[in-house]
Amino acid sequence: MEPKDDSNGLCEPKGLFIKDRKQDQIELRFKNLYYTVSLGFGKGTKDVLKNINGVFAPSQLVAIMGPSGAGKSSLLDVISGYNLRGVRGNVTVNGEERRLDSFRRLSCYIQQDDRLQPLLTVNENMHIAANLKLSKDKTQKYKDAVVDEILSTLGLYKCKATRTARLSGGQKKRLSIALELINNPMVMFLDEPTTGLDSSSCSQCISLLQLLAHQGRTIICTIHQPSASLFQMFDQVYILSQGTCLYQGSTGNVIPYLSKLELPCPLYHNPADFVIELACGDHGNDKIEKMAKEIENGKCVTWTGHSDLLAINDAPLGAPKKISKEVDVVHETSPYNQLKCLLHRGFLKCKRDPDLTYLRIIVNIIVSVLLGTLFLQIGDDGSKIFDNYNLLFSLLMHHVGSTLMLNIINFPAEISILTKEHFNRWYSLKSYYIAMNILDIPITTFGCLIFSVIIYLMTGQPLEWNRFGMFTFICWLMVLISQSLGFIIGAWFSVINGNFVGPIIVVLLMVFSGFGVNLRDIPYLLKWGTEISFLRYGLDALVAAMYDKRGILPCYTLYCHYKYPSKFLDEVAMTTDHFNYDVYALLITLLITRVVAYFLLRLRVRSRVSL
Numbered sequence: 001m002e003p004k005d006d007s008n009g010l011c012e013p014k015g016l017f018i019k020d021r022k023q024d025q026i027e028l029r030f031k032n033l034y035y036t037v038s039l040g041f042g043k044g045t046k047d048v049l050k051n052i053n054g055v056f057a058p059s060q061l062v063a064i065m066g067p068s069g070a071g072k073s074s075l076l077d078v079i080s081g082y083n084l085r086g087v088r089g090n091v092t093v094n095g096e097e098r099r100l101d102s103f104r105r106l107s108c109y110i111q112q113d114d115r116l117q118p119l120l121t122v123n124e125n126m127h128i129a130a131n132l133k134l135s136k137d138k139t140q141k142y143k144d145a146v147v148d149e150i151l152s153t154l155g156l157y158k159c160k161a162t163r164t165a166r167l168s169g170g171q172k173k174r175l176s177i178a179l180e181l182i183n184n185p186m187v188m189f190l191d192e193p194t195t196g197l198d199s200s201s202c203s204q205c206i207s208l209l210q211l212l213a214h215q216g217r218t219i220i221c222t223i224h225q226p227s228a229s230l231f232q233m234f235d236q237v238y239i240l241s242q243g244t245c246l247y248q249g250s251t252g253n254v255i256p257y258l259s260k261l262e263l264p265c266p267l268y269h270n271p272a273d274f275v276i277e278l279a280c281g282d283h284g285n286d287k288i289e290k291m292a293k294e295i296e297n298g299k300c301v302t303w304t305g306h307s308d309l310l311a312i313n314d315a316p317l318g319a320p321k322k323i324s325k326e327v328d329v330v331h332e333t334s335p336y337n338q339l340k341c342l343l344h345r346g347f348l349k350c351k352r353d354p355d356l357t358y359l360r361i362i363v364n365i366i367v368s369v370l371l372g373t374l375f376l377q378i379g380d381d382g383s384k385i386f387d388n389y390n391l392l393f394s395l396l397m398h399h400v401g402s403t404l405m406l407n408i409i410n411f412p413a414e415i416s417i418l419t420k421e422h423f424n425r426w427y428s429l430k431s432y433y434i435a436m437n438i439l440d441i442p443i444t445t446f447g448c449l450i451f452s453v454i455i456y457l458m459t460g461q462p463l464e465w466n467r468f469g470m471f472t473f474i475c476w477l478m479v480l481i482s483q484s485l486g487f488i489i490g491a492w493f494s495v496i497n498g499n500f501v502g503p504i505i506v507v508l509l510m511v512f513s514g515f516g517v518n519l520r521d522i523p524y525l526l527k528w529g530t531e532i533s534f535l536r537y538g539l540d541a542l543v544a545a546m547y548d549k550r551g552i553l554p555c556y557t558l559y560c561h562y563k564y565p566s567k568f569l570d571e572v573a574m575t576t577d578h579f580n581y582d583v584y585a586l587l588i589t590l591l592i593t594r595v596v597a598y599f600l601l602r603l604r605v606r607s608r609v610s611l
């Protein structure tokens, strides 16, 4: 039976994914927490969080509030374990020092920007997440039931078949929450879940979080300046100003707290607005100091309204130390299952986005026809050997340039989704990388093959299967290497910087390829450039594929200076006996660049820097 759903409202859950898990409840504490960032070379450091303390109790919806730049997102990043660099102090989970590997099994982090797969429907996104996040022993029927229950609870059931790109802002936000709810985390961190939503979507989103929190979860979110009614929906508030805590306690206690400090909230004034005004220093910096002192920078828990809550100083905490490093986190399903799911998702994305797939094929057809027309039937002509050499170089440039730029532009967008999903333990980076490599092979191979067939026939290259095979294989290797280079640049640079760096690299590859500047004329000190330019190996190999054991070329004019290919090859300092050597060099380059791309991607994902 179809679950009851109002696509705008929330339903009561049936209890499949939202069970009473009081025994699993999580209390988070932090003590003497500092977060220090470097301001750049020679500019010193800045303490974003300054010796703050706090406690986030279970079954509570907590709002971290404060003016812009107060350190709200930084606090969320630090306690969730998303950010470890520059952090000092203690973070404990139910009284024990937080161990990231186990903590990440219990928690999830939903970023401010919706990092969703736009081409997949809500249902597909949910099912892929369920297959990745629920253990293998759960039946498909169970997974379907969980997905349906979450979707109807979050008011998304009627949008099941809608593509994510077509959802409204509020629906996207709910889908982000729904995806992370699949494995029922007990702690949820949300960075500004209401940003960009209208007031009705805001209150829907917060009432959903309230519902989830009151089922036993600890839900912590940052929020800018909530309306009075939204503010009342939170159980607890943690107010920050310039990295220090000004208040920690229940929403209802904010006004009594301020009255005690002789800072009465004006009648008919939204307490959230008033407290932000105080935190901004609008009523004087002395008020900020007064509040921080009263709340002991977060150590005082009396305003939380929980008499059983231990004060920060009374709770068992070890001596302050550097927060432990991340260890490899175990995922819910096997690498094989992760690979299967990621391949399935990648296949769906390719199917839904035929534009890029078709574009790649069409570009290959257009460029090959264009080059074929320019260099029509020159392959067997003794007077056109120089033109044929130009053709070989031009087609290599097409393969390198188009593939490199495509990946420089596309790859960074994938990284932000990957960072989120990897942090929330959907899959390992290895599975992702293998799937990504496999997914591109069919289209790359097809594009290369079609390009080679057209250009080979149009330009009248020798009709021998082995030469055609060698020609296509070299083009294919060049595309794969350019793709790896695109991954390297995409993993390391932003799209803008990548667009600047990419063409520079192509120019350097050209300079050292032996085309234009003869390999013999390259100064000794710059010879290393020719050793690492894969374009040189590609060109050398293509020349070998076309001219090895060719004998005298037919001459259709009075005099053909280069009818002996060896004469021409000697002039451009190329040989035909290096084909195998060139292939090995290209294979090694491919291997090295793929490995380097993987490690750079790993570094980028682990540092979680967004460019």
Ligand SMILES: Nc1ncnc2c1ncn2[C@@H]1O[C@H](COP(=O)(O)OP(=O)(O)OP(=O)(O)O)[C@@H](O)[C@H]1O
Binding pocket: 037, 038, 039, 048, 066, 067, 068, 069, 070, 071, 072, 073, 074, 075, 224
């Ligand atoms: N890696 C960093 N390098 C330099 N400064 C940083 C870094 N991370 C945070 N900051 C600075 O720390 C302060 C707090 O940043 P944070 O993003 O936590 O603020 P916020 O309260 O979430 O602000 P907003 O509400 O505007 O998002 C800001 O002044 C920010 O510039």
